Amino acid sequence: MKKKRELIAVVLAISVFVGITYGVGRLLLPVRTIYGAMWDRFLLEEEDSIDVLFFGSSVVYCDVIPAVLWEESGLRSYVMAGPEQPLSVTWQYIRQASKTQAPRAVVVEVSGLFFDEYPELMKPNLLYMPWGIERIEATLAGADPADRLELMFPLYGDHDRVYAVTVEEIEDNLFPTVDDYAGYTPLGEKEALSVRMDLPYTCGTRTYDEGLEYLHRIADFCAGRGIQLVLYLAPLYCNIPQNTLDTLYKDVADIPGAAFFDCNTGDWPAFDPMGQWFDLMHLNVLGAEPFTRRLAVELRDLGLEGTADSSELWQRRCTVLEEKIAQVGEGEWLVSNRGEEETG
């Protein structure tokens, strides 16, 4: 009897400890409202209300505007990308997101195939993910072993937060609000580009091979749920070696049921190097708008039609975006984020 009481007390104490440390740890996290991986906000979306989910790295949350896609096609979409997101994490993001949404299409940007093994900026992808098997698997598969402890135990990684956090931040973490941009991060600055950068993207690396394996898993997952899988390579003001592209085209063609398009080919819009780029790899809001419109056409060609939902939420999202674009037109750049950018 005494042993049993002791055991119950220990289990209770461990539960209290875990509850406090993870609960408080979550409240202390810096509030995330831009640059992807905004799970709190995503989870506020009405269940099964999204038609298309976008995944990938910063080239997705900087280039794809769900409000424009809705306006153009009626498709309700959400961007659940994250900075320098490896495909191992994308796979877990898709599994996690599918718990609350039943999308008709999943769109994955494939630059992650060419990232470093442990990209520098990828930690927020995992820090903000809801706790569960998906987060643990994503951490074990995608994070640098040296970072795993702080990702599994966020208080350890950001142990100073209790001395810096503000009441407003705690409030925002406690009561997150619906994202007016549906996961998109509007970039208002522009960079005048002249010379295209040569990207040392190569196939056959460990990251590439593993990424390809995850794309196959994603394809199986989508096929099992009747979801259209769409893969694409985002527009870049860069040169990718032709042999890399050839291998990539061949490899993605082998993925069953997946549509693929390279947005750098001649039949895609050529974005103005003097006004539509934030930097060599990311479009600003003036470039993202036409890009998304073109994306809508591609999705429509795949048979994805909107549900003619004219909800207040999507109307508001369009209005908010229009206001932002107007601000840009008047020279008020939207996000001055150079120096702390996570456009990885």
Add this chain to the structure above:
Amino acid sequence: MNFLTLAFPVFFTAVLLLYYLVPDKARNVVLVVANSVFVFWAGPSLGVWLPGAVLLSFLCGLGIERGKHRSEWLVLGVTVMFGALFVCKYLDLAVVGISFYSLSLVGYLFDVYRGKSKAEHNILRYAAAASLFPSLLSGPINRLRELLPQLERARRFDLVGFKTGLWRFLCGMGEKLVLANLVFDIIDPAYAAPESCSGAAWILVACLYALYIYVDFAAYSDMALGTAKMLGLELTENFRAPFLSRTVKELWRKWHISLTSWFREYLYIPLGGSRKGRLRTWGNILLVFAVSGLWHGASATFLVWGLLNGLYQVVGDMTLSVRRRVRRALHIPEDAWYTALINGLVTFALFSVSTVFFRATSLEQAGRIFGQILRFGAGEAKFMADLWPGKRRIVVLTFSLVLLGVKDVSTAQGRELRLPRTTFRFWLTAALLVAAVLLFGRYGPGFQGQDFVYFDF
């Protein structure tokens, strides 16, 4: 690996399970295996010499007991132990824990030589005691004559003892991660750039550094004693509220007790102690404190630190009757609370002055620090301005200091550590304590003060 690495709870849980699940006779085997794993996990340097030192002292102990060439066996053992310690200290070889276990093993040889304890004939038991992992890195410096009998007895799992050990471990963890590390944040920038503050600010830093060494080392000792207690073993207490002392002599009776008592037993008393006149006594005190300083490190700063603490005691002895006469003339009672308070403050101030040498990288730096202390009004405002943005830290620091004060007053009054009474209250309080420590503590990537001060010695 040390007590505050994530590997430790995993390692220790496994050790505990094995230790209490195997038959009593096999417990020392588990301890030896655990010690070995800990040694090699702590760093290869520890594993290189420790097994040799344990084996040598074991053989020397047997040699001394056999009666023939007793002195030669003692000299061999002591020379090799101290030779290795000397080489490591003066060639600056980082052999973790050598200062601690060398004294423990040499003490054992002297005990056998003087007949205070029998030589241990069971190598397994000896190895389990001589390399006991909770005290391996930074003490307490065990007396094997006290530890070996504990390893001979039957040890059954004792829930109250286990909880006492766990509670002590957790309190030690809190003292280190919250109090010591928050103090570290204040003192480290000052010592890194002595000119950055001056006057009253430096006095505060010097006092905080004295407090830091105490809390840091007492925290480590609490964790070591707590760990051992969970294994059913009692180690030597290392601190008994030293900053509540009224004289430097009293402070040193309560500070790093396992070291000071070692020097008293194996150096001060053999030198004649206080039995051969006042001059000889004072000379012995200075010698013992000089050696104690050099035990901490082979540098002039440690020598001065040791000598200064010896000198305080010599001067205290010299002036004792004068001070008493002055107090009588001024009608100041010896046992009044304000006499105790003033004496306590003076003792703490004197000790804090000495710790400037303990922390300084050279005598020249110590000189510059004292120069800064005398420059009042030059850097206090900036120091306070730098501190103020961390006002939440100051609140937590103050609260932790109050808790430490309560604990030390209880210790000074001889009250035993009391655990939360009911089963549920104990485990719930423990969980809340750990959560609070993790929440308010300073640790993790980017924090510079992770290690314990005494890991360097």
